[in-house]
Amino acid sequence: MIDYIRINYQLIWEAFQQHLYLALIPVILAIIISLPLGYIAVRYKKLYYPLVNISSILYAIPSLALFLLLPPIIGTGVLSPLNIIIALTVYSIALMVRVVADGLNSVDPAITQAATAMGYRRVRRLFAVELPIALPVMLAGLRVATVANVSIVSVGALIGVGGLGALFLRGLQLDYLAPIFVGIILSVLLAATCDIIIVLVQRRFTPWVRAGGRA
Amino acid sequence: MITFDKVSKTFPDGTLAVENLDFELPTGKITVFVGPSGCGKTTSLRMINRMIEPTGGRILIDGKDVMSQDAALLRRSIGYVIQHAGLFPHRTVIENVMTVPNLIGTDKKKSRATAMELLLRVGLTESMANKYPVQLSGGQEQRVGVARALAADPPVMLMDEPFSAVDPIVRAGLQTEFLRLQGELGKTIAFVTHDIDEAIKLGDKVAVFREGGHLAQYASPQELLENPANDFVADFVGRDRGFRSLSFDSSGVLVLDSVDSVRSGSEILVLDDAGRPLGWAGPGIADERSPLSVAGTFTAADSLRVVTDLAISSPVGIAVRVNDSGVADGIIRHPSLVRQLDERRRQRAGTAS
Amino acid sequence: MDYLEYLLDPEHWDLAVTGNIPSLVVDHLYYTVITLVIASLIAIPVGLYIGHTGRFSFVAINAGNAGRSLPTLGLIILLVTVIGFGLLPVIIALVILAIPPILTSTYAGLRAINPASVDAAKGMGMRPIQILFRVEIPMALPLILSGLRSATLQVVSTATVASYVGLGGLGRLLVDGLALNQYDRVIAGAVVVAALAIVLDLIASSVQRLVVSPGVSGRALTRTSNKAPSSSVGPATATAG
């Protein structure tokens, strides 16, 4: 395996970089899109169930199918990386909308009322009170979305853009375990690293959660 | 009768929760275990139905060692009520109540009818039967918990702080109804609380526990208030125990003054045509046409505590007794009351020593 | 509309023709069911054991995240390369991927149970096995079922990918269509497998609604919602892809 890495590090590095951006760009897009959507689902209660139901339908679609259904719908080429990025963004949004809404819903009404009584206006209250309190729930959802994305990207290899997934296909063709192991290990490590970073962010920004855990 | 025979419990981590507990709970009565937090009340209670097994001594129910019986069968014959009721959230109220009859194998129809009857008995309505526990208030949950424990008509009931999770007003209501129910059922009940007022209100006997699972005193509520065995009990029972102990004596023992003694003079009791008290008047108090209200009256059935409270809170320091038709038939002045209570105390002390 | 040609061609729905779409659906379901049965037989007892005793709980807590981070395609190809082509390596891979969501949610379901209810059950004279089946499992059911639901999605999706190493089922349309540059065939496969997954998910959510007591699902609270239910019947959020 060491030999394999020594000889192919260039190729592995490129696959890894591709994997990284294919997995993480969707996460960033999903955060930007699902925050307002989740807020709307909470603010306009009638929209909650439609949004959540659409989310869970989209979430159910198998990844390979979604990758391949996108080209005719949005006009991309079959082998375009955009398909992967958009599909993963869809999954992440589907998951995050619900998480954001449930996070905001989990804020004790007594707290929002207290904030209102102290003179917070709606928008200020959202950013100063409700979002911070909902943050642990939302970050937990973000962890799931990120880790899932990192692992799904390799499926893209079947349509030619799959980051580390390319190593799996190469291993299969050559009947050679080294690239397969390298791909799996790097993919798991990448997922674990992203996961740990989010956990650290959560510890840094929601110190009260751990304080409660220890008390 | 439940007998604790030199019972001890040391937990695996070395905590000595109960030590050498030796006392008897009378049949058909409520025995309350009371004491500060962590003194072993729950441990003692749960050893009766083997939820916890003693590490020393024996517990006998009507002479039979609980350890010699199958734990599950033993428990089915003992009602068990806990603080947050522990209702099964996935079962409706009526299904919760039918739990033990179902375990025993009682006919479904029969146990449903009994359960329904019990719900009414504990003060719930038939419409509650098909609700789920999440739909109940805290007080209602506790009632269902009590009904569930009663469902198989067990002779013995264990209750661990059943009313402590509800607010004081609801609690007072539950206590009163519980006493009424026990009046009808006459179960042998072991009842844990850390609230001394609850212990005195409910207990036929009160076992005061202290740290380390020792019995500090085992006595009737009255005795506890009047003759605390030691400083720990006196302190636990509280500052106004003297006043509270008055609730155990009837005012029938009091020597009253006649109503005529307050028909004229500095304090005048204004009566209506039938002789019912209207209020107090007199120079510097009020005009006879608009007398100060009599803040309340007592009857011969009331306790000394009621009379004392009336005498203290009356605007003129006089408590008025009425007969069954509300007609004033006697009065007692504050100084006279204090003198009589003092005599009573001295007599008690004399008989006690 | 040549995208839909393959899908709409009646010949491909003709049961007499080999490789017809309904038979692929049946195959796909067959793999899914086998996998879920095997995974449940392993994950539910283990989850119950860990949740009940609290022993090895780190396994159950971390299984979900670990399972999610395994690249499905990599796992399948690894097993095929080691064991050789065939049904066995693929089913093993699918089972490995289905276990974590079921295990984690069974464990979480058991942990979320109010200990007072279990105490009361014991105190009323239920035996351990009665406590397990009459109290603990019904109370943990919402979470156990949502774990199964996630696992179902995971397996349907991964079985599609597994066609790349020869597995039958709807993935064949996608993989063969890509290999032969028959894009309408690819679309047919994608549409049908997406529909299958969505239908299965809807069935799963209805089963959740039917089987779970309204007392624990939160449905009993629709009008007088002063207490929060411990968990609700909603879309599966543990794993997919």
Ligand SMILES: Nc1ncnc2c1ncn2[C@@H]1O[C@H](COP(=O)(O)OP(=O)(O)OP(=O)(O)O)[C@@H](O)[C@H]1O
């Ligand atoms: N399972 C256990 N293992 C170890 N120690 C225990 C266990 N259960 C109780 N204890 C200890 O035994 C002592 C008595 O506990 P117990 O629960 O009987 O107290 P209690 O009188 O019911 O208190 P409270 O009023 O707070 O309910 C306490 O010190 C407690 O910490």
Ligand SMILES: [Mg+2]
């Ligand atoms: Mg206790």
